[in-house]
Each structure stands twice: as C-alpha cells, then as structure tokens.
Amino acid sequence: MVDKRNMKANFINDSKGEIxxxxxxxxxxxxxxxxxxxxxxxxxxxxxxxxxxVDRGQVFLWPVEFTLGxxxxxxxxxxxxxxxxxxxxxxxxxxxxxxxxxxxxxxxxSRKTFIFxxxxxxxxxxxxxxxxxxxxxxxxxxxxGMSDSRIAMIIGFGVSAFNIILIRNYFDSLPKELIEAxxxxxxxxxxxxxxxxxxxxxxxxxxxxLFYALASWNSWFWYSxxxxxxxxxxxxxxxxxxxxxxxxxxxDTSNEIINIVAGAHNDTTIKYAIMVLSLIPVLIVYPYxxxxxTKGITLGGVKS
Amino acid sequence: xxxxxxxxxxxxxxxxxxxxxxxxxxxxxDSANVESPVESQVESNIVYxxxxxxxxxxxxxxxxxxxxxNDFVVKTDSTFGKFYEEVxxxxxxxxxxxxxxxxxxxxxxxxxxxxxxxxxxxHEVDAMVQFASEGAFVDLNEYMDMMPNTKNFFENHPxxxxxxxxxxxxxxxxxxxxxxxxxxPTHVPLIRKDWLDKVGMDVPQTTDELEKVLMAFKDxxxxxxxxxxxxxxxxxVLKQNTPTLLGARTESRATGRVIINDDGTEFYHGWSTDxxxxxxxxxxxxxDIGIFSxxxxxxxxxxDLYFPSDRGGFTVWSASTIGFNKQPNMPEGFELVPMLPTSxxxxxxxxxxxxxxxxxxxxxSVNSENKELAAVVLDSFLTEEFILQNAxxxxxxxxxxxxxxxxxxxxxxxxxxxxxxxxxxxNNHKTARHDNGFxxxxxxxxxxxxxxxxxxxxxxxxxxxxxxxxxxxLKAYETGEVKFVPAVNVSFTSDExxxxxxIKTNLEFYQDEIFSEAITNPYTNIDDSWWNEYIKKSxxxxxxxxxxxxxxxxxxxx
Numbered sequence: 001m002v003d004k005r006n007m008k009a010n011f012i013n014d015s016k017g018e019i020x021x022x023x024x025x026x027x028x029x030x031x032x033x034x035x036x037x038x039x040x041x042x043x044x045x046x047x048x049x050x051x052x053x054v055d056r057g058q059v060f061l062w063p064v065e066f067t068l069g070x071x072x073x074x075x076x077x078x079x080x081x082x083x084x085x086x087x088x089x090x091x092x093x094x095x096x097x098x099x100x101x102x103x104x105x106x107x108x109x110s111r112k113t114f115i116f117x118x119x120x121x122x123x124x125x126x127x128x129x130x131x132x133x134x135x136x137x138x139x140x141x142x143x144x145g146m147s148d149s150r151i152a153m154i155i156g157f158g159v160s161a162f163n164i165i166l167i168r169n170y171f172d173s174l175p176k177e178l179i180e181a182x183x184x185x186x187x188x189x190x191x192x193x194x195x196x197x198x199x200x201x202x203x204x205x206x207x208x209x210l211f212y213a214l215a216s217w218n219s220w221f222w223y224s225x226x227x228x229x230x231x232x233x234x235x236x237x238x239x240x241x242x243x244x245x246x247x248x249x250x251x252d253t254s255n256e257i258i259n260i261v262a263g264a265h266n267d268t269t270i271k272y273a274i275m276v277l278s279l280i281p282v283l284i285v286y287p288y289x290x291x292x293x294t295k296g297i298t299l300g301g302v303k304s
Numbered sequence: 305x306x307x308x309x310x311x312x313x314x315x316x317x318x319x320x321x322x323x324x325x326x327x328x329x330x331x332x333x334d335s336a337n338v339e340s341p342v343e344s345q346v347e348s349n350i351v352y353x354x355x356x357x358x359x360x361x362x363x364x365x366x367x368x369x370x371x372x373x374n375d376f377v378v379k380t381d382s383t384f385g386k387f388y389e390e391v392x393x394x395x396x397x398x399x400x401x402x403x404x405x406x407x408x409x410x411x412x413x414x415x416x417x418x419x420x421x422x423x424x425x426x427h428e429v430d431a432m433v434q435f436a437s438e439g440a441f442v443d444l445n446e447y448m449d450m451m452p453n454t455k456n457f458f459e460n461h462p463x464x465x466x467x468x469x470x471x472x473x474x475x476x477x478x479x480x481x482x483x484x485x486x487x488x489p490t491h492v493p494l495i496r497k498d499w500l501d502k503v504g505m506d507v508p509q510t511t512d513e514l515e516k517v518l519m520a521f522k523d524x525x526x527x528x529x530x531x532x533x534x535x536x537x538x539x540x541v542l543k544q545n546t547p548t549l550l551g552a553r554t555e556s557r558a559t560g561r562v563i564i565n566d567d568g569t570e571f572y573h574g575w576s577t578d579x580x581x582x583x584x585x586x587x588x589x590x591x592d593i594g595i596f597s598x599x600x601x602x603x604x605x606x607x608d609l610y611f612p613s614d615r616g617g618f619t620v621w622s623a624s625t626i627g628f629n630k631q632p633n634m635p636e637g638f639e640l641v642p643m644l645p646t647s648x649x650x651x652x653x654x655x656x657x658x659x660x661x662x663x664x665x666x667x668x669s670v671n672s673e674n675k676e677l678a679a680v681v682l683d684s685f686l687t688e689e690f691i692l693q694n695a696x697x698x699x700x701x702x703x704x705x706x707x708x709x710x711x712x713x714x715x716x717x718x719x720x721x722x723x724x725x726x727x728x729x730x731n732n733h734k735t736a737r738h739d740n741g742f743x744x745x746x747x748x749x750x751x752x753x754x755x756x757x758x759x760x761x762x763x764x765x766x767x768x769x770x771x772x773x774x775x776x777x778l779k780a781y782e783t784g785e786v787k788f789v790p791a792v793n794v795s796f797t798s799d800e801x802x803x804x805x806x807i808k809t810n811l812e813f814y815q816d817e818i819f820s821e822a823i824t825n826p827y828t829n830i831d832d833s834w835w836n837e838y839i840k841k842s843x844x845x846x847x848x849x850x851x852x853x854x855x856x857x858x859x860x861x862x
Contacts, residue, residue: 052633055608073730119313135415142416224403225412237403266730 047273051266070273087234094216106167128161170204352680354452356689365395372426382741421672426664436479437798441667444478447679453686469793480665485748489777491656498637511646527615536616545620551648552579556789571854588827626769655789685746695749713756722761794857807846
C-alpha cells in the first residue's frame with residue numbers, strides 16, 4: 001500500500017526549485033501526450049464525420065455531421081473483410097512461424113558446445129550487415145515461386161537476425177546450472193528447450209512476439225510487390241491504394257465530374273475509418289504483452 | 305578441425321546454390337532449334353478474320369501486362385475479361401501488379417524479362433520506348449499481314465499516318481503502337497461569377513485584368529472566415545497551367561518541356577526562355593502579394609478545401625471542376641464559370657490540350673511464346689466494337705444505344721449499371737468501369753473516326769457543362785482565337801533515348817526544385833545573376849544537350 005503520509009512528507013521536503021521543475025516536467029509530458037494523442041483523436045473524429053466536412057477542414061476535435069457511413073461502407077464491403085482477415089492471418093501465422101524459427105535458431109546459437117556454433121552466429125550476424133538489395137531479393141522470390149502466395153509471404157520473411165540475437169542473449173543469461181542438472185537427469189535438447197528455456201524466457205518471447213506481430217501487421221512493401229490478387233492482400237495495401245488513388249490526378253483528361261452525395265462518406269473518411277480499424281488488433285494485443293515488454297527489452301540487450 | 309568443417313559447409317552451400325540455377329545456355333539452344341509446341345499449336349488454332357469475333361478454334365489464354373493509373377490493370381476474370389473470352393475464345397490473364405505505381409510496375413516486370421505476351425502502359429511512354437530500343441518488343445511489321453485493323457488504321461484513319469510516324473522508330477521498326485486520344489481541352493480557367501458580381505467586375509479578358517480581379521477578390525476579403533485565396537492552385541498548376549496566362553510556352557503534351565517553335569523548324573527548351581523567366585517572376589510576385597495560398601506546395605486538395613468553404617476565387621484546373629456548381633452544401637450563390645485563357649500581349653495560349661500521341665504504348669514482348677496469337681489479340685484491341693465496349697461497358701449490359709445525332713451513335717449507361725455505380729462505387733463512374741475491367745487500353749474511344757459518343761445515364765448529348773466547355777474551346781482552337789502548343793513526331797535511336805531518359809530525370813528534378821525556391825522567395829531575387837546561374841546549372845545537367853538530341857532527330861525525320 002502506498003504510504004501517502006510519507007509521500008506528502010517527501011513533497012513538503014522538496015525544495016521550491018524541485019517543485020517547479022516537477023510542474024514543468026508534468027506540463028511538458030502533458031504536451032507530449034497531447035501531441036501523441038491528438039492525431040489519434042483526429043483520425044477517429046474524421047472517420048465519424050461527413051466527407052464534406054472533413055474535406056473542408058471543419059473537423060478539429062469532435063466529429064462534425066456525425067455519420068457511421070464510412071464504417072457501414074467498409075463493413076458492407078467484402079474486400080475490406082477479406083483484407084482484414086488476410087492481415088490477421090499473416091500476423092498470427094507469421095508470428096508463430098517467426099517465433100518457431102527464431103527460438104530454435106537462438107537456442108542453437110546459445111549452445112556453445114555445438115560444433116558449428118561460431119559459423120552459425122557469423123552467418124546470422126552477416127545478414128544484419130549486408131543485404132543483396134531489393135531487385136536481387138525480388139528476383140529471388142519470383143524464381144522461388146513466391147509470387148502471389150500467402151504461404152510464401154510467411155515463410156519467405158521468417159527470420160529477423162536482430163530478434164534472434166535478442167533471444168539468444170536472453171538464453172545466454174539463464175543459469176547454466178539448470179541445463180547441467182537437466183542434462184544429468186537425461187533430458188534431450190528438445191526437452192531442455194521446451195521445459196526449461198521457454199518457460200523461463202517469457203519476457204523476451206513476449207517482446208519478440210510483439211515485434212514480429214507489429215512488423216507483420218504494419219508491413220506493406222513486400223506485399224505490394226509480391227501479392228497481386230485482391231483476395232490475398234492485407235489491409236495495409238488496401239489503405240495504401242486508397243491513399244494513392246485519392247490523391248488528385250494531375251493528368252486527368254477524362255473531365256469526368258464526380259458527384260458527391262451530401263452527408264455521406266468519401267474516400268477521405270474511408271481512409272480514416274480503415275486506419276481506426278487497423279489499430280484495433282494492436283490495441284488488443286499490446287496490454288497482454290506490456291508487462292513483459294520493458295523487462296524483455298532490457299534483459300535481452302544485456303549479455304551475461 | 306572446426307575451421308575446416310566450417311569451410312566445408314560454406315563450400316557445400318555455394319555448390320548447392322550454383323547447382324540450383326537453371327541452365328540458360330541449354331534452354332536457349334533448345335529454343336533456337338526446336339519449334340515450341342505451344343507456337344505450333346497456336347498457329348493452327350487461330351481463325352481470326354479481323355472482326356471482333358472468334359479468334360481461336362480452341363479456347364486458349366494470353367497474358368497481358370496492362371497498367372493505367374496505378375491500380376487499374378487488366379485483371380483475369382473481370383467482367384470485361386469474361387466478355388472478351390466469350391466473344392473471342394481467348395482468356396486475358398492479367399499480370400500487372402495493381403499495388404504499385406505505373407513505373408514501378410513496369411520496371412518490376414522488366415526485371416523479370418517481360419514474361420507477359422502483351423505489354424501496355426498508359427503513361428510510361430519514355431520507359432516503353434526505352435525498353436523497345438533495348439529489344440524488349442517484337443517488330444510488328446513482321447506480323448502486319450495478320451493485323452488488318454492495325455494496317456487499316458495506319459492507312460485510312462485521319463490520324464493514322466501521324467500515329468504511325470509516332471510509333472515507328474528511326475529505322476522503320478514498329479515495336480510499339482502509340483495509343484491515342486481525341487484532341488480536346490483539359491485544363492481551363494474557371495472564375496467565381498458570384499464574386500465578380502460582388503466586386504462589380506466582368507470576366508477578365510487579359511492577364512492584367514485578371515490580376516486586377518484577383519486583387520479585388522483579396523482586397524474585398526470575399527473569403528469566408530477572413531481567408532481569401534484568389535487563385536486556387538497546386539505546384540503543378542503553376543508549372544503547367546499558369547505560364548501561358550503570362551505569355552510563356554513551357555511545355556507540350558507530346559514532348560514535355562522540349563517544345564517545337566511555331567514554324568516547326570527547331571526545338572527549344574520551354575524553361576530556358578526569357579518568356580519563362582518573365583512568367584516565373586510574375587508568379588513569384590503573385591505569390592508575394594497573396595494571390596496564391598502560401599501553402600500551395602504542401603496542400604493536399606486545395607479545390608476541395610477552398611471552393612466548398614467559400615474561400616477560393618479562380619483556378620486553372622480540369623474542366624470537371626465546374627462540377628462544384630452542382631455539389632451539395634456549397635456556399636449560397638456559388639457559381640464557377642469557364643473562361644478562355646486570358647490574353648497576354650494579344651495572344652491567348654493553351655498548352656494543356658491533349659495530344660493524340662500522349663496516352664501510352666502497347667507491344668508484344670520478345671519473350672512471348674505466343675507471338676502470332678498476341679498479334680491478332682492486339683489487332684482485335686483496335687476494332688471499333690472492342691474500343692467502345694472496353695472503354696465504357698458491354699452493349700446490352702452496361703451500355704445501350706439511345707440516339708443517333710448527325711450520324712454519331714450515342715451510347716449511354718443503362719439504368720441498372722448506373723444504379724450499381726451509385727450503390728457500390730460512391731457514384732464514381734471511372735472507378736466502377738475500371739474495377740470491372742473496362743480499361744480503355746489501346747486507342748482511346750473517341751479517336752475512332754468520330755462515329756460514336758458516350759454519355760452517362762440521364763445526360764443529354766452535348767448538354768453537360770463539360771460539353772459546353774469543350775465545344776467553346778474547340779471552336780476557339782479552330783478559329784485561332786486560342787493558340788495551342790503544336791507537337792511534332794520525332795523518333796530517337798536507342799542511344800538517344802538512353803541519353804534523353806538520363807538527362808530528363810536529373811534536369812526536371814533540378815528545375816522543379818529551383819522553381820519552388822523561386823516562387824516562395826521574393827520575386828526580386830530573380831535577377832540576372834540568379835537567371836544566369838540557373839541556365840548555367842541547367843546546361844551542366846544537360847538542357848542544351850537534350851535540345852540538341854531533339855533537333856538531330858527532327859532533322860533526321862525530315
């Protein structure tokens with residue numbers, strides 16, 4: 001229980017300068033929080049406003065001409081649900097696959113008695129320093145038949161050297177005596193990994209899972225190059241296309257008058273509605289891993 | 305021992321990678337000596353007679369990379385694709401990536417070696433010509449006997465000869481067919497009639513009058529909430545649409561910033577003339593005195609921002625801007641009226657009219673395994689029935705013939721299709737059509753001997769605001785009241801095209817940067833030393849050399 005009397009006593013004992021400093025810090029933090037929160041509030045408000053009011057810049061804080069038109073349009077659009085489901089699939093399947101690969105590779109890298117330990121460590125680190133570049137990578141993916149394939153998008157992008165190093169470092173920090181005891185009891189490598197390393201590594205595993213999940217959810221570049229079918233596109237591609245298409249086409253020679261229906265959504269509000277909906281999975285996942293996050297980052301970064 | 309084992313592992317991996325790569329030489333040798341079974345099958349399968357009907361005996365498919373306007377691509381199994389397959393027996397398999405922009409999509413396809421049979425790009429003309437010069441496409445002259453529509457078009461259409469000259473290379477090869485579209489105005493000046501009435505002035509006829517009108521809008525603070533933007537613009541409006549109001553020709557639709565002089569004898573760079581310097585200085589002065597918005601280089605949609613909010617007075621933009629007059633919730637009395645470009649030194653000038661050869665290129669990939677089939681399919685793209693229906697809809701389903709006016713057949717959207725557009729596409733006809741595969745690839749609809757016209761559901765032919773603007777301008781072009789920037793066909797050698805592409809990218813990047821700097825800084829900065837430095841740097845980047853290449857090509861083509 002917080003000792004409020006001691007807190008008050010401490011506060012009274014603070015010098016005037018420290019009190020003022022405290023207020024200044026609080027004000028600055030408040031400004032930072034507002035700066036971070038306001039765009040989110042604006043996006044939510046704009047998604048709930050009419051298209052005309054958003055285009056006219058009338059939305060500042062609260063929705064203007066409140067309408068759920070953009071959300072109704074999206075929820076009635078199969079393409080949106082398909083892309084949303086694709087994003088969820090890529091995120092979940094991708095995270096599971098990435099974690100499987102990362103944990104097993106990190107385990108091998110942490111076992112100093114393994115004969116090729118140094119070589120594997122070198123190869124993994126090497127990929128962090130040097131990359132073939134976009135075009136060779138693209139051609140490699142095409143030649144491997146990874147164009148327009150869901151499974152290929154998961155398998156082809158499974159390994160992050162940085163995350164493997166994080167997990168490896170955490171494994172290195174675990175007490176060696178546990179492994180020795182398990183080995184003496186006749187445990188196999190798989191059992192050591194499954195029953196000792198993984199249970200003790202919850203913080204780093206949660207952290208790295210979050211990294212993979214967020215990276216998968218937010219990524220669009222390789223999806224835009226390799227996925228052509230609309231049925232396989234993730235949400236970020238749909239959002240990007242909406243952003244690109246809604247930009248005014250300076251070369252428009254069609255002279256086609258586009259009529260706007262009053263009070264309805266338009267491309268702008270649909271864009272904002274997609275942004276809001278794309279935040280939801282992140283908001284759901286994050287609280288569960290938050291408690292592990294800070295611990296995982298710092299412990300993973302420190303070599304024992 | 306460990307080191308040796310590591311080296312052994314690396315060697316094994318390397319050998320494995322090398323071993324996995326395909327044997328290109330063997331493949332090439334085989335293809336040179338043995339006739340492809342696909343080709344021989346295709347040869348006997350073709351029954352094309354030059355009309356939009358059955359092309360093949362047995363159903364087959366052909367791959368088409370066709371990209372226009374970013375995410376509009378030929379899609380396999382689109383509504384139009386299925387119609388085409390039903391009529392001709394050929395399934396069009398779309399291979400373009402809709403998720404990347406046009407040039408990225410084309411370049412990605414090029415890195416794969418143009419594996420598709422037919423390649424079409426609506427906007428990346430320079431890139432397509434460059435690839436053609438590097439041998440990416442077949443010479444269509446070899447297949448002309450199988451392409452009666454193409455031959456007929458080149459020989460008999462009023463624009464056929466010019467399109468042929470625009471398509472053929474300096475040494476007579478026909479790698480690409482230039483797409484074309486009807487000559488018409490696109491970006492026109494539009495001014496607030498209600499604001500003119502408030503300040504008691506008429507539609508300005510000269511640029512001096514225009515400046516007085518715009519300053520009157522500003523000085524009388526006609527904009528709502530104390531914000532008045534007399535001239536609503538974006539950066540490209542200043543670069544492309546505004547110089548002509550100030551007496552400068554700076555670009556042509558056909559050849560970009562390198563333009564031909566009046567008598568067609570010599571090319572020059574539109575951004576190197578005294579007229580351009582004067583126009584730049586005036587635009588900078590207009591920026592200083594508040595005729596433009598200070599945020600014009602960063603605003604996203606200034607038309608949507610300033611007209612509905614009753615803050616904008618004038619613009620030079622696509623004719624569709626007149627549509628604001630009919631939009632809901634516009635300010636009371638809001639009325640934009642079109643006007644001819646204001647005259648400067650007695651001349652009204654327009655450089656935004658479309659040029660027939662602007663719209664793109666199409667060809668057959670040299671790596672196609674179905675070149676003859678691709679040739680007849682390409683030829684079918686040039687039939688009247690294909691062009692009309694590919695652009696607007698299938699007759700009987702999306703389109704119906706409603707009238708004939710002076711020999712012109714008038715086609716209109718059906719009610720059912722119109723209802724679908726409203727319900728599923730937010731009333732956006734273009735998106736609705738493109739999403740269903742009606743892509744307007746190849747030739748633009750109205751180029752066909754002017755025998756047909758398309759109008760939207762409920763419209764009366766020739767009576768929309770756009771029709772009125774177009775006929776006003778076409779009349780003005782015809783009588784010479786408005787001069788438009790001419791274009792001339794030139795074709796380049798492969799080396800020349802290489803050099804043009806290299807210079808143009810760097811030059812435009814530099815000039816666009818300098819342009820922004822000149823506009824946003826005080827106009828008095830544009831003095832002799834500034835100008836001389838700009839010309840010197842532009843020439844270092846390659847401006848003079850670029851013009852030289854064009855003039856060499858011009859001399860050769862004569």
